[in-house]
Amino acid sequence: MDVSPGLLTDRYELTMLSSFVTDGRVDHRAVFEAFSRHLPDGRRYGLLAGLGRLLPLIASFRFNADEVAWLRAEGVVNDVTAAYLRDFRFTGDVDGYREGDLFFPHSPVLTVTGTLGECVVLETLVLSVLNHDTAIASAAARMVTAAQGRPLVEMGSRRTHEEAAISAARAAYVAGFASTSNLAAGLRHRVPTVGTAAHAFTLAYATEAEAFRSQVAAQGVSTTLLVDTYDIEQGIRAAVAVAGRDLGAIRIDSGDLAEESHRARILLDSLGATSTRIIVTSDLDEYVITALADAPIDGYGVGTRVVTGSGHPTVSLVYKLVAVADSTDAPLRPVAKKSADKASSGGRKTAHRTYDGSRLVTETLTVAPDLEDTVQVPLMRAGRIVHEPTLEEVRAHAAASLASLPPSAHAVSNGPPYLTARTTTDPQEAP
Template sequence: MLTDRYELTMLAAFVRDGRADHPAVFETFARRLPEGRRYGVVAGLGRLLPLLADVRFDADEVAWLLDAGVVDEPTADYLRSFRFTGDVDAYPEGDLYFPGSPVLTVRGTLAESVVLETLVLSVLNHDSAVASAAARMSTAAAGRPLVEMGSRRTHEGAAIASARAAYLAGFASTSNLAAGLRHGVPTTGTAAHAFVLAHASEAAAFASQVASQGVGTTLLVDTYDTEQGIRTAVEVAGPGLGAIRIDSGDLADTAAMARRVLDSLGARDTRIVATSDLDEYVITALADAPIDGYGVGTRLVTGSGHPTASMVYKLVAVGDRPGGPLRPVAKRSHDKISVGGAKRAYRAYEDGVVVREWYRVGDGPDPEPDAVPVQVPVVRAGRVVHEPSLEDVREHCRAAVASLPEPVRVVSGGAPYLTVTEGRWDR
């Protein structure tokens, strides 16, 4: 039921006109990247595949669809035994994508494939948008750890997905406990301003936190006066204090002051963590500041920080009878053109750097010798056959981003590094 009504009204028409069991191929791709973005990161596949394998319509849902006039009785009967029995190939999660990349290909019957559109796009568009932003932030951080902490700025379900997508794209941890429980993302967190305000004094709050969490904790020092807060933190915890967090003001100037004060108090190993409306541009601007880690929330998990991935799910081939041959189909409307025919994507590398990506349609000529296939089988006959661990996905993403030329990885804007077309490439 996580779908748009028109998918089931189309299904009802296919059932009625006898086309439900005709073979079909649908592809997911992005026609363009958000303005200024040079590459995208595929994310969400690990969440999507179990959902595809699990699509069902129970008796109550079918009854509601009938009562609401969404489907007729023949379609309701079809839905009662609905299972996805087709095949899916996809770019591995954590991989790069560019305009035209056939990120995911669904092969099945027309009826079972059309039902999947909203589910596929809602997962891949959200997670890929977050991961693409997170990868840029990870590059900007230049090895300094990033904490995802956007749960209070988005839907509770999206918060879990965002934490997972950020982690696979290079973040070190999340504040979201559900993401830790469900996906194994490392979690972290200490205290908010409310904790300090709840005590009679800042010193009392710090003493309580250190007693509970140990001197390795991170103390939030900017509730009142930041410099005095730092001095109080070291007085309470000693020079072995793990870290301080600053969440307001000019972060560069405040971090410089904090480093001077900490060093003067003998807390030379105490780290400085910065939060407060950070994104890849702010993190880049803070590169020379004595900051040891960042917490990122709002601009990672909201649309202002991750412009939509703009992926679409389009029919590219269809058969005119069950088991019959496929013929290419394509949309020709202005600015929304698609390319007909099932595609096979390839990449070429030079000295470990990706230099081109292209696709072949159907059973075309063999690619040149340096071609590396991009898609992998992920579902066969409705069964998931691709289940890498999140750590494997994280490593794949790290290697994929590292395969881009250095000027493409920096956060300054520019045109997409590659545009993917048939049998050729553009940079």
């Protein structure tokens, strides 16, 4: 059953809302911020992704009549809150880092301003979209760095939820992957799609050569032939015999990929297929790709470890109230958690960065208002989206962001964050 974006949330968001409606606080002004207290262990930076999916969901955050009736019947909300939800729409403002921006511990990647009621109910949606897509993009960016310019294909659809597969393909593309195997991502997000054949295709024919002939007949000699169903050497010989010296590529999906790619290159060259590319797959991640840097490999297919937890540890974004008004006409006052290990700082933060040439060197946060040259940009105004870059523009921005890091920050080995956003209350300290 399809549900409205409003129900893509945790129950406690609406039980809190019910209290706010009942006691009259629902229309008090409020500011919430999304940020990460720390990066995953060993990570040097995060790469923000998912805004292009999140903003339309916020703009359409509604509850239909049947959903409101169900919430009331389940005791999630009371009668007055049910009436509030029937006419609900987000009318506030959203500011944030651009999709494809780098972020570090405490970077305020998203700031939501509006009434207490309309801001509080967005928490689960904001975090579910941004945590998922950002985790994948951050891991994918490391793989792109490890590949050293060789193209990567995202091919993890069979290792995750069917809808997660689509957003994963988009996030990996933002981070620099060249294409995806997921057709829905191609239609919905215009991510380039690629794909040829699996082992089942070869097994469906009496001989490997017969399978290759069928594939070449349908897809042309520029196709990629999977050569490791039986024996890699014999598979390569059969592939070149069928497709000729202009065969586009072979794919190896098993064995010692470094050793097998060296053997494959020597054999292809001896057969005259000097321009035939070698593509490898099989549980790749940034560590394996780094280890394969000197192998004669022309491209990588990455699946499991870019779409599942083994490839993208959570970036632990949280969504916290940082300022609230005590009445409908009162000024905002800063609020902050003091919990051990989970403290936050109060007041709406503004982020500023300094550069040495094109190299990012500092990130400073201040609670002083109306400062220029901030990292954040307007994303929504009065509930309407005002920031709509194309996916190609987001991808280009991500590449430029990554290029602003020094070589040490691109290392795949464990290390501390390249920067930590530092909060100051003195506007003179901001760039």
